[in-house]
Amino acid sequence: MAGDETIVGGGRFDTGRDGYMAMRKYAKQWPNRVWAIEGCQGIGRHIANRLLADGEQVVDVPPKLSARARVFATGQGRKTDATDAHSIALVGTRMAGLRAVVNEEQLALLRILVDRRRSLGDDHTRMVSQLHQLLLELIPGGAKKSLSAAQAKALLATIRPRDAVGKARRRVAAELIADLERIYRAPRKPTRN
Incomplete structure (x- = not known):
């Protein structure tokens, strides 16, 4: 559709690779084209x-x-492919301020990395809290709150519980320390595009 709302062309193209290529080839006759797509977030x-x-x-x-x-x-509001295409083209031609769609790959990449970092932080906080609770139950008077994994490991090596509950607490504490050590030594590689 031209700026004066004159329909300058049309066609039906399937969504496969061949249909997409045919649509792109057809549209090349309008070098200053802007595609109006309905629902780019859906x-x-x-x-x-x-x-x-x-x-x-x-x-x-x-x-x-x-x-x-x-x-x-x-x-009337009846939908057909032709009326849909026409109404989308009308909006694309008439409306100023429509959101230009940009390649959101970088944003998606950052979102994935931030979610992973947040998840690791949540896991770390949960594990440290659980480890601290176990050490409170294993050691009379408890342990200081800010222990490194190495300090917790050394402290745990001095504890030899005799009952089944104490042994289970010690085993779970050792597993938590191993998990924390794994998080701490995870390689931090920069991402490259």
Whole structure:
């Protein structure tokens, strides 16, 4: 659709590789094109990401806006592929301020790393707390709160419980120390693109 809302072309393309390539080839006749895709955070994400990866400009058309445009353009809200495409193109042409879709790979990468770091931090806090509780139960008077894994290991080596509960506490404490040591010596490799 041109800026004056004149329909300049159209077609049906399947979602497979061949359909996508045919659509891209067809669209090359408009060198200054912007793709208006409905729901780029949902059902439209797949095609939007493919277009972005190929260097195309994409704007996200919220489904509510395209539904309103469909009602205004047709006088009713019935959905067909043709009316959907037309209403999405109308919104893409008429509406200023639509969100430009960007490659969010870097954001996704950072989110994955932050989630992993948070998870390790939560695990660390939980393990240290559990270890401290076990040491309180194994050692009269307990142990200081801020022990390194090496200090906790040395302290645990001095404890020889005789009852089954004490032995279980010592075994679990040793496992927690081993888990903490594993976290502490995990290699920190920088990520490369």
